[in-house]
Structures are given as C-alpha cells and as structure tokens.
Amino acid sequence: MWKFFHKLASPPHFYDLANKIIPWFIVPAILLITYGTIAGLFFAPMDYQQKDAFRIIYIHVPAAYISMMAYMTMAISAGIGLIWRMKLAHAVAAACAPIGAWFTFLALITGSIWGRPMWGTWWEWGDPRLTSELILLFLYFGYLALRAAIDDTSKADRSSAVLALVGAINIPIIHFSVEWWSSLHQGPTIVREGGPAMPMEMLLPLLAMILGFTFFFGAVLLRRLRTEVLYRERRTGWVKRMIQPAGGEA
C-alpha cells in the first residue's frame, strides 16, 4: 500500500499515469455535460414560478459546488504536503487554485444573473451565502497572490499551504450559512431532510451536470498538474531526456 503511494508520488510515474487517466475523465465529462445541457435546457419542465429562468440552475449549482470542492481539495492536499512533505500534493494544491477561482467566479456571476429576475437584485450585501462565497473568491486570490510573490517553489508551496488551511474554515460557513441565518439565498434543494425538493425530470439533468462538472474539474486538474510537475522537474534528468529527442545531445 505504502509502496504504491510512493510510486504514485514519483513525478515521472505520475506524469505518465496522469496522461493515461485523463481520457477517463474527459469522456464522462463530455457525455454527462452534453446530456445535462440538452435535458436541462430542452426537456426538463419549467418551474411553476420562475418559468425558464430557473434553467440557470444547471450551471450555477455545479459551479458553486465545484468552487467549494476545489478549495477542499486544495486545502487537504496542502495539508498532506505540509505534514508528509509530499511535493506532488503541493503541486495538486497549486493546480487547484486557479480552477477553483474560476468556478467561484462562475458561481458568483451565474448567481448574480439569476438573482436579478428572481430576487429583484444583482447582489445583496447582507446575505451570508453571497458574502461568504465572495470571501472564497478573495481567499483564492490571496492564495494565488502569495504564490506569485514567492520565487522559491518549495517555500511558496509551504507558505501557501498554511494559508490554504487557515482559509478552509470558510467552507462550512458557506455551506451552512443558509441554515444558520435566514436570508435571501434559498436553502438546500438536493440534499435535505425528506429528499430533494425537485421532480426527477429536473433533478436528473442537474445531478448529471454536477457529476459532469466534477469529471471536468478532474480532467483540468490533471492537465494542469502535468504541466506543473513538468515545470517543477524541469532540471531533472527525466524531463530533459523527454524533451530532447534520443541522442539529440550535442
């Protein structure tokens, strides 16, 4: 078991492995997202109140969910990297941040676009869900800025790991804020006591989109990770050998 992890964490091995598994993420992602989009946009019935405006749910909810999952992935791998000094884990954390930031941005934008017709406002300063999601975006920014500010990769890894862990406290707050404080943003629809408050024709495409986004996230993460690993190992033998064609040494 331990040996397996050790091998997994060895950069050249991981680099190859990632290449092999990426298709296993891309294909389901494409399938699920295609199904989710078509079924969500055309076949799901419209909502009794919101009419067709509700269909933005098929982007908003998956994006919001990934924005949080990406942060958790980042914080957990940062923690692993810090404690067990595992470079690959740090690379994972580093690769997560920009993706997470983009999904957070997407969740904020779609939520805001949705809020205009629904609530009657783009943005509500007093709402804890909205505010804590905005804080999430700022946490990503802080993480990225800190990394950019430190030249030495190993130092950047460990410093930013501390920050990622500290910021993790925000995640449960985002999730539970709607239950703790009654405010504008709605409560949970999918995972709630008494089952999802949504008929199957609406729910299935949504679940497909969530899963599809997750696979998509995995694929992008692996891609970024490959570049990240390559960059970090740029001075090592295996990368040089790989970049130079065999016997190409002058």
Add this chain to the structure above:
Amino acid sequence: MPASLRGEKLCLFRGERCLFQGLDFQVNSGELLLVEGANGSGKTSLLRAIAGLILFEDGTIYWNDTDVEKDRQGFLRSMAWLAHRVGFKGDLSLAENLRFEMSLRSVDGSETQKVLQRLGIERLTELPLRALSAGQQRRSALARLLLVKARLWIMDEPFANLDRAGRELVLELISEHLDEGGLCMLAAHQEIEMNNVMHRLML
C-alpha cells in the same frame, strides 16, 4: 560528558543548484571543524541547514547520536549561533539587548560585565546598537555567544569587520571554549592557527 555533532549523507539544494551531496562530517568535544571553500561554495548554507533554518534535501544531523529532528528543542539549547547579521535590535542599547537574550534563554547574567570587558565594549552598553561601528557590532554578537554558554558554537565568518586585536581575541575565545570541552563549527576565509584539534571540511 563528551558531546558530538555528526552529519550523514547530507545533500542541499539552493534554487536549482545542488551545493553538495553525500556529505559526511563529525565534530566531537574539544574539536574545531573549519568549513572552507571559495565564495559561493555553500558554507553559509550548510551552517544554516545544520541549525535548522533551511531544510536539507536529504541526510540527517545527529547531536549526541540522536537525530536532531527528534529533539530540536534540546539541540537548540546546546547551540549558539553567530552569523553575518548581528541579530540585535538597533534601537535598543547593548545592555538591553543582552538582558533580553538572557531572559529568553533563562541564563543568569552575572558574568556580563566580565565578558564585555574582555571584548572591549564595556563602555558602549548605553548607546543604541545602531550607532556602533561594524566591528563593535560584531563584538556585541560575540558577547551573546559567550553569555549563552552553549556547548556547540556555530560561527559564520566571525572575523569579518574585526580589527587585528579582535581577530586574535576570537581565536583565543574559541580555544578556551574547546579546552572546556565545547565544540565549534566555523566557516571562514582566514587561515587559523590553534593548538586544539582542528578538522577541515572543504566544500
């Protein structure tokens, strides 16, 4: 009770460059290890890594045959550090700086006066440290080294900025420290002449 500092299979990177690999060394009570090497060979980096301020890529440091990672606190209790930068607050006087160092380490300061006299800075205790000249500041750093009463001295270029009398004084102090069973690890560009056991580590 004799003590020893040993490094095994040390490997250190700075940036992309490997400074050394598979480096071994050992110092015992009463011995001096002189770290030598041209500019940029990695002396400062080695000393900082031994003290734990930067991380070795690989290898282990043993203090009295225990891995220092296991008991860093204990190792730090036995170590005193003298580096390029003096590490005193420029706004405080020498007396205030030393008083702080001693309470930080729970060392009693009964010998302060004697030590300062020996170093020739007993008249400067009330000036803010920032006002002291380069050499006077290095002498102040030596005062801390003496007062802390650690068994292991790690010194990076202790002779820099000192006048001739100062350099001789440092040699004398090291020699006395070794005679009492202390250990010393020293990086310098000067030639050193002493009657104690001296090993050389060429980087």
Add this chain to the structure above:
Amino acid sequence: MPASLRGEKLCLFRGERCLFQGLDFQVNSGELLLVEGANGSGKTSLLRAIAGLILFEDGTIYWNDTDVEKDRQGFLRSMAWLAHRVGFKGDLSLAENLRFEMSLRSVDGSETQKVLQRLGIERLTELPLRALSAGQQRRSALARLLLVKARLWIMDEPFANLDRAGRELVLELISEHLDEGGLCMLAAHQEIEMNNVMHRLML
C-alpha cells in the same frame, strides 16, 4: 592630467562623540591612502563624509584643489563608491543591475564581459542578485567599480567576505588602477602589500 584629493582641518562628530578633529590628508594620482584604526575609530564615517553622505562638522575637502561643495556633481563624476552594502537590487539579475548602473552614468558597457570574467562571476549574470553568496555579491560590487571607470575609488573594507583568491584579485585591481593614474582611498583591517605609493592614515 594628475588629480588629487585633499582634506583640511576635518572634524567629524557622530552622536555626541568627536571622532577626529583637525585631520588633514592628501592623495594624489597613483597613490593609495590606507585608512586604519581599531573598530569604531571612525573609518566608515570618514569615508561617508568625504563622499558627501554625511556632513563634516568642520573642514573642507578639495578635489583637484577645488572645494567639492562648489562642484559636487563634478566630484561625483570622478568618484566610485564601494561600501559594506552592495547597493544592487536583489530581485534583478547581475546583468540587469549592471546595465542600469551604466546607463545611469552614461558609460558604455563594452567591457562588461571581460570584467565579469576577471572577477569570476561571468556565470552568475542571470541569477537574481539575492541568490548570490556573500562573497559573490561583493564581487558584483567590484564589477560596478571597474565598469564605472572613475578616477577616485573609495572603498570600505573591500576584502570582507572574499576568499583568498578574491582578496588577491582586489589588490591586483587596485594596483592596476593606481598604475593608470587613479587614486584610491581604502579602509581595511588587513595588512596590504603593494608596490605602489601608499600612505597611511591612522584614526
């Protein structure tokens, strides 16, 4: 055209203390003035005051027999300064730092490569300066001194942190500079042996 630097009736205070009073000195083309003195005797202060970074309490500095206060710009054009701190940006590479210095002074950089090779730092031009070791940084400072092509060199402890080869190189460079009619004012704790004319100023 021979040049000269002369100080007359110099008096300098630091804090409350008078470092020296009624001090006179003179250096001419081809001569070295070695400023000596124990730690804290005022060498650094003297050099900074001559360069104009701090003010003399009294006295006048003449460059080619004109009071430097009258034409500081002209004096600065003829002077190069090397001090404890390197004065380069740690984030920029050596090459970038030197390029800046040369355009600041409108000096052409055709000799850069030669100078860097002589100083043994030609391979470090692309690293950020912060990553260089203490000795490598001092060599970089020497590179500026050489490239600026000033007639008067003011150097505060140029040997500090340099290895043996580095120290000898500095002596060689100074000697060549003097042979070409340059002037040098140098504060150091080392003994210096050179074939050129050397005066001593004991503080």
Add this chain to the structure above:
Amino acid sequence: MPYSDSASPSLGKAFIALVRRDLLLAWKRPGDVLNPLFFFAMVATLFPLAVGPSVEQLALSGPGVLWVAALLAALLSLNSLFLTDYEDGSLDQLLLSPQPVVLLTLAKTTTHWLISGLPLVLVSPLIAVTFQMPGHAVGILMITLLLGTISLSLLGSIGAALTVGLNRGNALLSLLILPLAMPVLIFGARTVSLAAANDTVAAGIYFLGAYSAMAMVFAPFAAAAALKISNE
C-alpha cells in the same frame, strides 16, 4: 562547565522577556503607537469630507466608517510585526532560541495588540463623538473593537508571518488577511449600528468573542509555521 543546556528554560520568562523587549522598542519609537491612532482619526475624518456633510448620513454610516478605519489602522501596523526582526537577523536568533516558536509568535502578537489594538479601543470614544454616536452605543463600540482588534492582531500575525521578507509592503498582507477579517468587520459594524438604534447586540458580541477565541487557539500555530517557512 555550567553549560546552559542542563537547565530547562522557562516558558513564562521567555514570553515576558519578548513582550518587554517589544514594549521597550515601542517606547523608544513612540511613533509606532501614535501613528495608527492618528491614522484612525484621519480616516474617520476623511469620510465625512469625501461623502459630504449631511448629519443624518454621518450618523447612519458612522459605525461602519469607524470600523473600517479601525480595521485599516490595525492592518497598517501589522506589516512591521515580524519584518524588523527578519531584517536585522534577530528572527534567526529567536527561531534558534530553545523556545517553542508558537510562544514567540504569541508574545509578539500580544505586544502588537497592546501597542496598536488597545490604544485604538481607548481612543475610539473621542472619534465616535464626532460622528454623533449616542452614549450607550459608544460603550458597545469599545467592546466590539476590543474583541475585534484581538482577532485582527491574531489573524494579522498569520499574514505578517506569511509575507515577511517578500518586500511587498502592506498590500499583499492586506490581501491575505482581509477575507478573514471581513466577518469581524461585518459583525462589529452591525452590532454598533444596532446599539445606536437601541436594538439587541448580544448576538454580535457573542460572535466576536467566539471568533477571537478561535483565533487565539489556531492563529499562533499557523503564524509559527508560516514564520519558520518564511525565514528560510
């Protein structure tokens, strides 16, 4: 040969020594204490100037403005928390002293609060008056600032430890800390507004208390870890 390694150094003594040293330093440079105060006062006067002199609006936005000013003043003074120690090499010496690093960060944070947070709390009533804040709200303002500045100093110590040696001034530090400081700001300002409107304030104060208790537990450790990394 009485080497000091036999004696186990006292934690309390070391803590007090560090607090004393930093207070002494502050005493020698009274600017460190006075500047945040002046800054606080200035920001609090800038707003009325920039927003315009309507009394009603002043009273309405007073708590928010005061709190933002306090937050900024606290942030501004954070930059130098570990910076001077880093630059003059005394951070090396502190990290190499036989004391747990978390003790050192805690001591430095305590001093920071004593020097910058506490005076802010004490001077806030004076500034509140210029915003026409009612008397009992001023009391609440002080309580919230007391709890809030504790959190801010603690959170700030993490940011300061992360950015020491990066030479970025305050901007990066603020960027890292503001997201975490936002809840403090929101609850602080809201609570004071509520108090000004004779409303219940207990929830806000409990929350601020909880936040600073949490920060007290975790921040020194995070700051210690960050400090060791940054000093490399």
Add this chain to the structure above:
Amino acid sequence: MPYSDSASPSLGKAFIALVRRDLLLAWKRPGDVLNPLFFFAMVATLFPLAVGPSVEQLALSGPGVLWVAALLAALLSLNSLFLTDYEDGSLDQLLLSPQPVVLLTLAKTTTHWLISGLPLVLVSPLIAVTFQMPGHAVGILMITLLLGTISLSLLGSIGAALTVGLNRGNALLSLLILPLAMPVLIFGARTVSLAAANDTVAAGIYFLGAYSAMAMVFAPFAAAAALKISNE
C-alpha cells in the same frame, strides 16, 4: 585612460534608465502592481459590508468611498517608493551618481504613478459599477482619479522621502501626506458626486489639474532635499 568623468552624463538617459529599472522590478514582482488594485477593490467592498445593505445609501456615498479607497491604495504603495533602495544600499549609490537628485526622485515618482496610479484609474470603472454609478459619472471619476493620483504620487514622494529609514511602516507616511492630500480627496469626491447628480464639474477638474501642476513643479525638489537628509 578613458575615465568617465570627461563625458558629461546624459540626463534623459539616466531618467529613462531609472524608470526602466523600476518597471523591470515591478515586472519581476507583479504583486506590486496587482496588490494596490486588489486592495482598492477590497476597500470598496468593505464599505457596503460595514455600512449596511441599503442601495440608496450606497449610491449616495459611492463617489466618496471610491475616492477614499483610491487614496488609501495609493498611500499603501508609497511606503516602498524609496525604502527598498534605502535598505539594500542602492540609495547610497543613486545619491552618489553624478545626476541631480531631483531627476532621480522625479523618475521614481513617475514609475510609482505608472505602476500604482494608472492601473487604479483604469480599473475604477469596474468598481464604480458595483456602486451603481451612472455612466457619465464614471467618465468623470476616471478623469478626477487620473489627475488626483498624479498629485498623490508626487505628494507621496515627499512623504516617502521624509520617512525612509524610520522603519515606521505606512502610518507616519500617511500621517504626513494626508493633510496635503485632503484637498485632492475633497474635490475629487465632490466632483464625482456632482457628475452623478448631473451637475457641472468643470471647476473641480480645473482645481485638480492646477493642484497636480503645482505638485509637479515643487514636489520633486522637496523630495530630493528630504531624501538627502533621510539617508544620512
């Protein structure tokens, strides 16, 4: 013996060299450019958070808040104007170069504005939108910020020169600069408010223009004098 003292060094070349070097430094540390921007954005979000969620109130205080945020962002980035040069000894070298010191301060101020002022101007429309500022007022906001940040950089250079080496972080610097910066703030914010209310704005813009012209004439000299004294 081609000593360089025979050739008279070119002023323009030196100016450009210094600007280029500082831009290069900023390029190597993009944070120096980005951080004030983020800070600007953050302060602009803090106010709505702290003051409360009323839309009307936001629109009213928008210009003022934006201007205060811009002022603070500009102030924060000022601290490092001469500080890094002072600390690594390159200020000694600059002062000892055969160039008039005022040329150097002017070059450094120019770079400071290019790095911190200009991006602020360019990004301000984005933030204005969150405050629901009408379109034509956004244009005026940009013009006033353009003129205002020039004054702020110039005034700030004096403060930065005076405080370099005092190790006080930003607090003292802000304290010195704020009184001089207040007119800029007041006129800037008022002009934008007037624009938002469809009122005439010419007077404010003339004033800001005059102020920056004045600053351009005097500030570099004052900064140069201050710099020489601070570096002693």
Add this chain to the structure above:
Amino acid sequence: MLAVGLAALGILVATALTLSAFQENMMFYVEISDVKAGKVPNNRNFRVGGLVKTGSVHREEGEIELSFVLTDTANELTVVYDGVLPDLFREGQGIIAHGRMGSDGNFMADTVLAKHDENYMPPEVAGSLAKQQAANSAATTEETDPATEETTE
C-alpha cells in the same frame, strides 16, 4: 499538555459563544411576531421576511404605491411600497422587505426582494397541487410540501 488544555478551553469557549449567538435574534432581520410585539428598531431600516398573504395585494387607482399584507401564518403586517416589484412577486410568495416602521404601524418598504424557497416543480403539478390544497385546506392547517408529495407519487 498545557497547550492542549488551553486549546481545548479556547475551542470550548468559542463553541459556547457561537451557540449563544444563535440563540439571539438575527441581526437586521426581524420576525413579524416581534414587529407585532413592538420589538422593532424605531429610527432605523431593518428587514422583515414572510409570505405575501393571498388576496391582500392592493393598489389605489392611478397610483404606483401599493400595499400588501405580510404573514408568517400566525401574525400579519401591512407593507406599503412604491417601487419596482421583482418579477417573481406574487401572492403566496416569500419576500424580504427593507424599510422602516411608519407612524401608522405599517411597514414602509424601500426595497422588496422576492425570496424563492427550495421547491422546484413544473407548473401543472403546482396547479393541481394548489387545487388539491385549496380543497383540503379546511381539513388540515399544516402546510404540505408539494415537491415531496410529487416525487412519492
């Protein structure tokens, strides 16, 4: 050991304080029952939330000002508003209103935001459900959750 103890104590205090915070009234958000009981901030804006009572929306001829009754099923509050309503504003719908108490005991709103609950369903289902609900509203006072009922069908 000491450190662990102190940390545990800190966490305990934090938890206790958080719990107490949740016992207290939500900030800036006032229950209708509290409004009725007179526990409202007198000269400050605050928010109330509730359902728009069916049949209560009322607009005078030729005026933009309208009024409606906000209910939490037990208490009621009259809200007066003269701004733009969100698309989703309709009777039976949850809303949040910003504003302050008027001297006449009515709530003078300056913003009305629609609050959507967590239920999503097709219009047909909602229609039939509404009919069904109207039919047995006399029998049961408890609100049925239309969505769960729909999915269990």
